[in-house]
Amino acid sequence: MKICRTRAELRQAVRGWKLAGETVGLVPTMGYLHEGHLGLVRLAREKADRAVTTIFVNPTQFGPNEDLDTYPRDEARDLALLEAENVDAVFMPDVTEMYGAGGDTFVEVPGLSSILQGALRPGHFRGVATVVTKLFNIATPDFAVFGEKDYQQLTLIRQMVRDLDMPLEIVAHPTVREADGLAMSSRNVRLSPEHRQQAVALSRSLSAAEALATSGPEIDALEKAVRAELAEARDGDVQSVDIRDAETLAALSGPLKRPAVVLLAVRFGAVLLIDQRVITPRSVPGA
Ligand code: PAF
Numbered sequence: 001m002k003i004c005r006t007r008a009e010l011r012q013a014v015r016g017w018k019l020a021g022e023t024v025g026l027v028p029t030m031g032y033l034h035e036g037h038l039g040l041v042r043l044a045r046e047k048a049d050r051a052v053t054t055i056f057v058n059p060t061q062f063g064p065n066e067d068l069d070t071y072p073r074d075e076a077r078d079l080a081l082l083e084a085e086n087v088d089a090v091f092m093p094d095v096t097e098m099y100g101a102g103g104d105t106f107v108e109v110p111g112l113s114s115i116l117q118g119a120l121r122p123g124h125f126r127g128v129a130t131v132v133t134k135l136f137n138i139a140t141p142d143f144a145v146f147g148e149k150d151y152q153q154l155t156l157i158r159q160m161v162r163d164l165d166m167p168l169e170i171v172a173h174p175t176v177r178e179a180d181g182l183a184m185s186s187r188n189v190r191l192s193p194e195h196r197q198q199a200v201a202l203s204r205s206l207s208a209a210e211a212l213a214t215s216g217p218e219i220d221a222l223e224k225a226v227r228a229e230l231a232e233a234r235d236g237d238v239q240s241v242d243i244r245d246a247e248t249l250a251a252l253s254g255p256l257k258r259p260a261v262v263l264l265a266v267r268f269g270a271v272l273l274i275d276q277r278v279i280t281p282r283s284v285p286g287a
Helices: 007-019 035-047 075-084 095-099 124-139 151-163 186-190 193-198 201-213 219-230
Strands: 002-004 024-029 050-055 089-091 143-147 169-173 237-245 260-268 271-279
Touching: 002 007, 007 024, 007 050, 007 089, 007 124, 024 035, 024 124, 035 050, 035 143, 035 169, 050 075, 050 124, 075 089, 089 124, 124 143, 124 151, 143 151, 151 169, 151 260, 186 271, 201 219, 201 260, 201 271, 219 237, 219 260
Parallel strands: 002 089, 024 050, 024 143, 050 089, 143 169
Antiparallel strands: 237 260, 260 271
């Protein structure tokens, strides 16, 4: 496994593979890898001749009061996990290598950046779109894999790739969960044991929405059911419950008539957890 700390090193590795006619799959991450990430890595490994993972805690997607400094990191463990998955290259630049002295140009998807998580975290998606564009330009992959867990991020990256004619495919990987249903996240380790137990309310509330959805309920009733389950988590500070069109993230009202996504953001102390599930009314063909 090649460890590339500079853009030039990764470019050189990828150039060699492409000259040999090999395909390249990319998995961008911020490190502190867990089974959720490894699912993305395995999919890239399966679909491409060469799998590249990036590890970069991107400062431009953190707000001034967010957890950039305390974001968990463990380089040695991450590298051992990726080696075990037969990853071909890991790109792990530092901030200077990634942004240099410049850093004055940004990529923005204004509509999708300013709603939902974007409204709670101003600037976050601008930072994501910019760093992901840079990673695509440096690694020039045939496809990149993103988790459905970060549903808004996935939707935004799909739109960016479409709008800017970026020459790669975006592949989605379903959310990987702990045995009790909690979506895997690097932030889970920062939950107290008590909060860890309560956090299972997120996936429970999504299952409640999924069960209700088949009968085509009113969106308001769905939201009420989700909030009732979330209320079981005593210390959970519900930041948002949103039920949106699964493809465009447009707001919905009235009865559920087409696939929707339920998006949750709940804070436990300093830890913000998100989760999502696509729900489909029974009347939709193929549901
Ligand atoms: O999902 C993440 O871990 C990050 O937002 C990403 C896509 C690696 C960009 O920094």
